Amino acid sequence: KRVSYFADKNYKIGEVDPKLFGSFIEHLGRAVYTGIYEPEHPLADEDGFRKDVMDLVKELNVPIVRYPGGNFLSGYDWTDGIGPKEKRPTRLDLAWRTTETNEVGIDEFMKWAHKSNIEAMLAVNLGTGTPKEAGNLVEYTNHPGNTYWSDLRIQNGQKDPYNVKVWCLGNEMDGPWQIGQLNAEDYGKKAREAAKIMKWVDPTIKLVACGSSTAEMPTFPEWDRVVLEHLYEHVDYISCHRYYENLGNINDFLGSFADMDHFIKTIASTADYVQAKNRSKKKMYISFDEWNVWYQKKVELKDWEIAPPILEDNYSLLDSLVFGGLLCTLLQHVDRVKMASLAQLVNVIAPIFTQKGGPAIKQAIFYPFYQVSNFGRGVVLNSLVESPKIETNKHGEIPLVQSSTTYNLVDNTLSIFALNCSEDDDFVLDAQFRSFGQVKVIEHLVMDGTNLDATNTFETPDNVKPSQIDSTSKTGDHLEIKLPKMSWNMIRLQ
């Protein structure tokens, strides 16, 4: 069966903002402790950060990381995590029912981010926290000196301001699970006052308002409308979060990309409605600041352990196919989705998985993220793809091939990312590249296999990974490229 494909270098959706490949570290389970930070580990550096984990983070080419939460954020007092470690309080974390030692706080995270070549995206607590405390944190991180909070930073060892540019105004404030949940009116007002204070302290910062926690919230998309009506001129992005899991119907699971596409379009339309209503010239961008495959039904919390192994999903080949489809959807919306955070980065629903005292391995989802983050740069082309379709229960009719194409003008390469969801058919991508003239495939990496449940473990760390195939020997402006059934593909051309 054939899938017709046409790409033109002049027909673009938009530029890829590198922040699309952001990620997320929360004080949750083993993300921080025994994840990025494990002073007793043989590979820990002088600050206690695991160098093996840092190397994998660098390989993923993650430009920005959101911190410190997540649900944790809404009960967190950031002042607990600064100053001499022996004086920091140990607290109950009510979000994940664990004990937080506060060994790692803002200063340690900033040090880790700096060493990992990562920009920080910090979040302020608008659950139990106040707008004033949010302003104090901006003063601590961004003000040069000669004030209480900035001098405290200097006293704690950091002379120069961190100049953190991107800030989230709370986390999932629409959710009943959130500590200090608010309705849209109350959140809108509280976040607006926090935004004013934070921007008065540092007018150069960019702010992200809490949008809906998932498209399944009963308040979606009304929440987003009301929040934006309060905040439109004060913020630069509206956030959205969405997780997918296999609930037994494989086509529904593979079609998760269609749900994400619909979610983004609805939020964009809601933002545009508010723009029109406010007679505003400003366009509201989206920060998709939590997304992944996550088996939420399996979460079990025990009481008050320190850094317990929770939310440690072991991703399968099938999960990585779905994950690839989601990456394509994010790319297809680069004109609107300017930032995204893969939730999360280490151990907790993450591409990187560590053993306390032992190795760090790549989960199956590591690979699609690595490929798109490293090779999905430049501009996204508005490629025309005509694929066979199937009917799903959850998403209606979906194409069997979900794809996105990026064109990197720096090295004149094209990258086609494609998911073939068909359980029965290999497809031939009947690809026309007229405006590019002669092209040839530099590499075609594929993830597929008969065992969709295959995962990577400490015993078999390389069980699921891409392999190179020779899908075409031709060159020219018209190629035929094989997309095996149930496969994730990266095809690079020059």
Ligand code: AHR
């Ligand atoms: O990423 C895990 C959790 O998912 C986050 O803490 C929360 O924001 C979301 O519900």
